[in-house]
Amino acid sequence: MHSRASTRPAPARRRTRAMPLIAALAAGCLLSGLTACSGDPASSAGNVTLTIGEWSNPGAIGFTEELNAAFEKEHPGVTVKLQQAPTANGAWQQLTSSMLQSKSVDVLAQFAPTQQGFAPSYTNLKPGGSAALVASGQLVDLKDQPFMKNYDLDRQQGAVGYKDGIYGVMAAEYVSAGAVWYKKDLLAKHGIEVPETLQEFLDACAKLKDKGVTPIFAAAKEGMQGGVWQGIMNQTLMAGRPATDSVKVSSDRAAAFWQKKQSWADPVYKKISEQYQKVVQYLEPGATGVAQQTAPGVWASKPDDFPFLLDGSWDGAAIQQANPKLNLGFFMLPGTDDRAANRVAVKPDLTWVVPKSAPQRELALEWLEFFSRPENYKKWLTSTGSLSTQPAVKNTGLPWMDWLNSHMTDSFQLLTVPWAPVGASLDAAGPDLSKMAPVGRESVDTVLNRSARAYRTAVQ
Secondary structure (H helix, E strand, O other), X not given: OEOOOOOOOOOOOOOOOOOOOOHHHHOOOEEOOEEOOOOOHHHOOOOEEEEEEEEOOHHHHHHHHHHHHHHHHHOOOEEXXXXXXXXXXXXXXXXXXXXXXXXXXXXXXXXOOOHHHOOOHHHOOOOOHHHHHHHOOOEOOOOOOHHHHHOOHHHHHHHHEEOOEEOOEEOOEEOOOOEEEEEHHHHHHOOOOOOOOHHHHHHHHHHHHHOOOOXXXXXXXXXXXXXXXXXHHHHHHOOOOOHHHHHHHHHHHXXXXXXXXXXXXXXXXHHHHHHHHHHHOOEOOOHHHOOOOOHHHHHHOOOOOOOEEEOOHHHHHHHHHHOOOOOEEEEEOOOOOOHHHOOOEEEEOEEEEOEOOOOOHHHHHHHHHHHHOHXXXXXXXXXXXXXXXOOOXXXXXXXXXXXXXXXXXXXXXXXXXXXXXXXXXXXHHOOEOOOEOOOOOEOHHHHHHHHHHHHHHHHO
16 A cells, blocks of 8 residues: 555757658567667668656666667667656656656656546546546557557556557556565575465464564565555455456445445455554564665575565566575465465556657657567566566566466456545555554554545545
8 A cells, every 4th residue: 555655858859750660670680689670771860869768677777778779779860868767755756747848758658557547437536647648638549559469459458548549558567466575595494385375474474483584574664565455455355256357346346435335444454454464563673764775685685584575576687686696486475365366466567658749759659669579578578577468478487487477377457446536645545554553553443444534535
């Protein structure tokens, strides 16, 4: 959920003319493992700058820099400028606003708004964030672009679709809520298998603690322990439902909240919160002082302590960079004691969009075509640890993905929070886990009742 602590440009020169790519150039050319050909006069249009905006993430940024170099090689006279900022402390939001206001960005990374961003008309809610860019007509509709055929259009529609258009390329999906990294050798040393039920996870934590090992590390300064609550909630609410029902479960719950038929104070959320408390009692005592940007590196550098890390699957590259020798594993927290209910929930994530104000719109579309080539997209998956959104491109064989690749057949889309007006208090979106014991000092009832009141107030 959320935490009270803060949380994940020069203008381009005018391009005289953007020429289309020649499709035949895609075959048989490699540069640093990326599909590229050089010396193509048809794609050269003078000295121009293409500006890409992307939030900081070691794997994603490293790939984008390599891709940009290959793109420049294929497009003589083109310079690709990468603008980046961390998501912490609002830095990315500030950079995004600056680039859009100055009309200086050509391809921009956004978090997929999903259909939650577009509430039904009866709510009278206006879209916010990236959904507002879509609804207000500020983004280019990419639905009919040839490179979109590489992607699953239903998933793209669910991530960034609006009415009859698709306003971005959802390039990354991750496991976020309930995501757990683990040190394979450390678990093996203590005779512990990857748990399949919540009780098995709690038993593993108790055993580790008895042996003097602190079980769980997390950046509680920025609320990463909230993934435990969300993971338990997703598996609880989806229990017994097919994966295809996830959007319906989200929309039905949102409607029930809006109509005051359900609230955060309902018994199901009390049970979820009590289960959450059982897990986070094993959190490292100083977790509230740990920042998300540094957590992967700190955790990886201590191979004999902290078997578990609460962090999204996007941070695999950062962990491995910090400790290449670490025998790294990953699994989804089993949020219930029903093995069948403990499924993987995936979250649509990084989505490339092209603002209509882009100085180099045609060149931006060429860059997206270049990114979307299967050979290049495969390298993106390897660099970022993303789950594939291209049906013809399988998930990578990264060693830490062994568990994940064997548990994806019944995965479902992460449930979204109920609709709330822009500007509603943070409590309206769910319990403030920075205040709930044992991380905070307040009881489950106090936190949930405050959230229930906040939601009612927001939608009156």
